[in-house]
Amino acid sequence: MVGVDVGGTFTKAVLTDATGTVLAEAHRPTPRPGPGVAERVVELAGRLTEELGVRGPAPLAAAGLVVPGTVDERHGTAVHSENLGWRDVPFADLFARRTGLPVAFGHDVRAGGLAESRLGAAAGVRDTVVFLPLGTGIAAALLLDGRPYAAGGAAGEIGHVRVASDEPCVCGLTGCLEAVASAAAVARRYRRASGRPADGAKEVAALVAAGDPVAVAVWREAVDALAAAVCWLAAVLAPHTVVIGGGLSSAGDLLLDPLNRRVTDGLTFHRRPVITRALLGDRAGALGAALLAAETATTGRPTGV
Amino acid sequence: MVGVDVGGTFTKAVLTDATGTVLAEAHRPTPRPGPGVAERVVELAGRLTEELGVRGPAPLAAAGLVVPGTVDERHGTAVHSENLGWRDVPFADLFARRTGLPVAFGHDVRAGGLAESRLGAAAGVRDTVVFLPLGTGIAAALLLDGRPYAAGGAAGEIGHVRVASDEPCVCGLTGCLEAVASAAAVARRYRRASGRPADGAKEVAALVAAGDPVAVAVWREAVDALAAAVCWLAAVLAPHTVVIGGGLSSAGDLLLDPLNRRVTDGLTFHRRPVITRALLGDRAGALGAALLAAETATTGRPTGV
Structure with a gap:
């Protein structure tokens, strides 16, 4: 093939x-x-x-x-x-x-x-999987009980739902998930808040690991926004696994650990999803x-x- | 049968x-x-x-x-x-x-x-329908391309996702949708804010129609919370129709008109769902x-x- x-x-x-x-x-x-x-x-x-x-x-x-x-x-x-x-x-x-x-x-x-659910991070999971790549933009792919769900192409457009108060978004709304939690947004928001250059989210992640307070604040806002999105996905679809991909996922546990904590805090009797990193790059x-x-x-x- | x-x-x-x-x-x-x-x-x-x-x-x-x-x-x-x-x-x-x-x-x-989608408010709709009864509690039923989606019973539990800042909820979290936008919550929050009695959401709706400022404020917060929930549902599932049921839906256009406006404000290129009132009571x-x-x-x- x-x-x-x-x-x-x-x-x-x-x-x-x-x-x-x-x-x-x-x-x-x-x-x-x-x-x-x-x-x-x-x-x-x-x-x-x-x-x-x-x-x-x-x-x-x-x-x-x-x-x-x-x-x-x-x-x-x-x-x-x-x-x-x-x-x-x-x-x-x-x-x-x-x-x-x-x-x-x-x-x-x-x-x-589909590839992550069959061959990658969620291989072997038969029930619902959400793939959430965090790159230049954010959209989710939904595999419901193993079957892709597309809704004529309109499903999974969670990058443009309001999760924060005042960050302007390219789509014309404010506070969109993509405007605070995409890899591009993390880099842009760090540059704006610090006045210092940062090529991409990878550089911001390194600054977070080194304890840079501006980077830590930008990172926390991204994690909070992502946690809100994962909580909504959990409440609506009750997925078994959420696979985080895209550029931001290369931060590994620096992203997944606080995300897991915030998602746990935001759910009650819901099914708590396994949150894991994409494997297929x-x-x-x-x-x-x-x-x-x-x-x-x-x-x-x-x-x- | x-x-x-x-x-x-x-x-x-x-x-x-x-x-x-x-x-x-x-x-x-x-x-x-x-x-x-x-x-x-x-x-x-x-x-x-x-x-x-x-x-x-x-x-x-x-x-x-x-x-x-x-x-x-x-x-x-x-x-x-x-x-x-x-x-x-x-x-x-x-x-x-x-x-x-x-x-x-x-x-x-x-x-x-299922009944609303086959015999009621969404009869004839072949693609995705969400049924959202607003009664004592709030949960959603999902009919994806006409097929019920249950996720082992855990799907649609959107009553307990944070949409507001500080309202305590029976589930132990704060700011849950159910705590501000269920029929029971609207009545309880009106009683608490006004110090006056109100048997149920129907009474609060009548006060909203009469211009009672406390009732108007409580109602607006409920509508805002519901609009956030409908925007998430639209972004995740892109339903054709959202059917609003339960006690609160008896308010009719007093609920649906502002809800439609707020949902329109909160969406961009997403598919905008038809929001309609349940017919089967x-x-x-x-x-x-x-x-x-x-x-x-x-x-x-x-x-x-």
Whole structure:
């Protein structure tokens, strides 16, 4: 199987065997936004599929493609991407025509969640899993009793719910989860509060570990906001496991320990989720695309998550 | 079909035809909590089933029973009820033995949600519906793409998530949704803030309509808390429709108009749910039990929602 994940900067592809083991991988810069970007993305995904496909032990049975933004898996279309600037692109059809293969098409975060739940941090968990990558943005992928739940692409958009009082957000609201708890937000808020540079959340995490009081305060606000979100997820869906991914998760226990404490404080008779760190890193989306492709090869259904 | 709904005060039963139309109904006081209460509830439910069953056009094909508290439909057991004081009761087995019929067993709120989504306020909606009864307590029933989602009985417990700053809650936390936005909470908070009596939320609603400033403030806090909850539900599940039920919903547009405005303010690119008032009143649970019974009669599976 080949799975291709179109990221904001890089497009990653993996060749896997039937069990999801990676046999080969490749990545290339994602085509720049602008006229024809969707066609160039399809062309790139097709080329990566061919390159990796010939390295497998047998001809490819199917290929999978996942993209960011709002994705309607049922209809095989990308409804909208702010960053890549497309609208209503019939990717499933375009990718099938380009490759001549049975294809799956899906959403990057939901595909990543599928991969973490089958092959990664929640492998073996049969009931509900939430995948929560904390990167430039925040959205959740929901696997309800093992089945992806998409709601036509609108599910899991928890990055833009109010959790704090006054932080302005790109979406136009204030106090959104993403505005205080994404990796990008943590770095930006530290720079603003301290007047000092910080390239990313990793640098802020190091300052937290070193006891920098501004970094500690910014970090605490991020953890409080994330804990509120996890408590809501626990109250609504009662997931068995919440898998934290994305750039912020590289902080490991510096993030997970206080998050676990705050979530425990915020719940009562609810089911308390296991909170754990993602295991598949930036391969999760491509692996999820390969899993979707494997399902397409088995079921003959054209699209995926 | 007969459906029986065991409430905190009354136990209601309905006899329906195959389409869910009510042919007859009955109610009796629910047995008092104490030793043997589960057996007395089963006996009462059995008696009501017999009484209504003989009034139908044909012998009963199945019966349904729904109860409050934590219910594990998959195993046919009531895990726990604070109010009725039981724990791990195998109701599906007990009710089947008492009636000699194929039975369904489920949760009162989820059954009510099923009824509202099939026969009531969300009839005809095929995708996700949330039923949110605001009574003594608050919990949500989730129908995801038409299928009840229970998570072993732990799903939808949104009454006990923090939405306000300092209101103490019976669960031991502070600021819970239920502590500010249940019908009981609205009446209690009005009495406390005004020093004046108020029997229930209905009386407070009348005072809001008359412009009583204390009632207006208490009402606004309840609406704000509910709006926060609906925004989280919209962000997580992107439901098509949210059906508001329970005692507080009898306030109608006095509740729904400001709730709609606050939810609109709190969402951005999310799918905005239709917010509507429940139509089945206190029959919803019994009707849901009858729907579950009809499914049991069709599928032969022993338990329901």
